[in-house]
Amino acid sequence: MSRPTPSPRHIVIQDVTLPALRSRFGHEALSLLARALDGAGVDGIVLPAGDWGLAGLLADDGLRAVLSLPVEDVMAVERARTIGIRAIRVPVGNLELAAPIIAAGHEAGLHVTALPIDGHLHCPGDLARQAQALEGFGASCIHVVDAVGVLDMDGVAARLRAFDRLLSPATERGISASHDVSLAVANALVAVQNGAVRVDAALAGGTNPLAHFITAATRKGWRHGCDPQALTQVAGMLGCGPINPEFVKERAA
Template identity: 35%
Template sequence: MKKPYIQDVTLRDGMHPIGHQYTKEQVKELAIALDRAGVDAIEIAHGDGLAGGSFTFGFGAQTDWEWLEGISEELTHARLTTLILPGIATMEDLEKAKNMGVESVRIATHCTEADTAIQHIQGAKKLGMDVGGFLMMAHMNSPKNLAEQAKIMEQAGADCVYVTDSAGALLMNDVKDRIEAFKEILEPSTEIGIHCHHNLSLGVANTIIAMQHGATRLDASLTGMGAGAGNAPLEVLIAVLNKMEVSHNCDLYKLMDTAEDIVRPLQKRPVRVDRETLSLGYAGVYSSFLLHSERAAQKYGLDTRAILEELARRGMVGGQEDMIVDVALDMIK
């Protein structure tokens, strides 16, 4: 089994549960701690990627450039990475990030819209960057069709393509089937990645299943810091890998200490599986819809679970956060 490449998303996906309010100092402190703990890549951006700060997604406490400034010079092992969504970030944003020391980027699209990433993947490769394709809401596409979307990203130049369970809705067999479908269609030189949310408490289990079937790039975050019930908790994943005697570069105790001493105290809303976050995975709804739905439920006297179920019924996906209030108003009518 190839040594797994551990990518931390505490400073990107982990923006969501605190409303993108990390300070520049907190980002720097966590990036240095993660690097010293041996993670292979650290992703930094607004929760919705570079240039994600907006009325729709929420404005950050700092800009992407303030968060990224001076980080690359502090890293001794980890690769500095970021994420962009076509239609939100531009190639100019990516060039600026590259000039600030970002070496790797994930291009994120809905699981049926890989063609919207072609220009960005090709542009990132021209900049000499390591490029990952990031197929979000992977449960909304069949294994075969998802693999065909992955092929589009590979042909555009992606070095790796991810099965991205943005809703935390995939079961273990679902993950296995998608990884196997990727292996059947992608070139052996193209890596496969896995990004799991923890809404059904399967984040770590699904990550391990993906690894056992061929995924080599594994996403996780400290305390699971991320949208909804969070991501696969990094310190738990590393503990499991240790128990399995899988070789990696991470120091478990350093990650545990950083998770407990620095990250957990930042959580205004606990990142955990509870009534609302479980409903995300159960209904198959985009994890970052959580706080938007909770606010709408409180304002209009609705049950958050009912809003989430209605969003799922309508097939709403990432980028439609501004429609959640409209859905709540429709439900009142």
């Protein structure tokens, strides 16, 4: 089933900066950065895997935190729900192992994003069949994942078109594009043109550059909710030593 280019549709921007900065900053600084990103209009802030301390801080602040959970930790779903997390991400390397945690997240009423981590290694048809299984387990969204930056625009488009042949229109599609030879932004744009509504992007690290993607999406007239100027200012925080709390308060106001 074909999907129209989503010009009038809201693209959900999920920032994945915090996992890339975990080794550089403590919880206080990462929490400040998360608030600044929220103030700049980011829809979801992905947390480092297993960082329950930071998850609790952001949930207490009412931020839209997304917690990554390993497939084997099914009991963590209830813990996440209890502290106020409403969305989880599950990296998937084995379908059978992923089924229980995805089903648990679905039953708990959480938004569950499944990320087949070796999606770049599978042909579009095989990846679509994996996505269909993940949909059956209860995944709310399934990403095309290019973990090492080897896909080009044709490869991304082919995988999402294969998704359309097997998945329900109600199941969201997403894109996680690694930054390699400047293809990440182009791959993310093509993904949206082929039905992806959730886009991973980051101010730092090896993922689709957030500010660049937002600039390109804005030029296309797509709705995303982010303030490009604010994102540029937030990005500047990362190159200027300690994160400035006064700037964060200003962005959150």
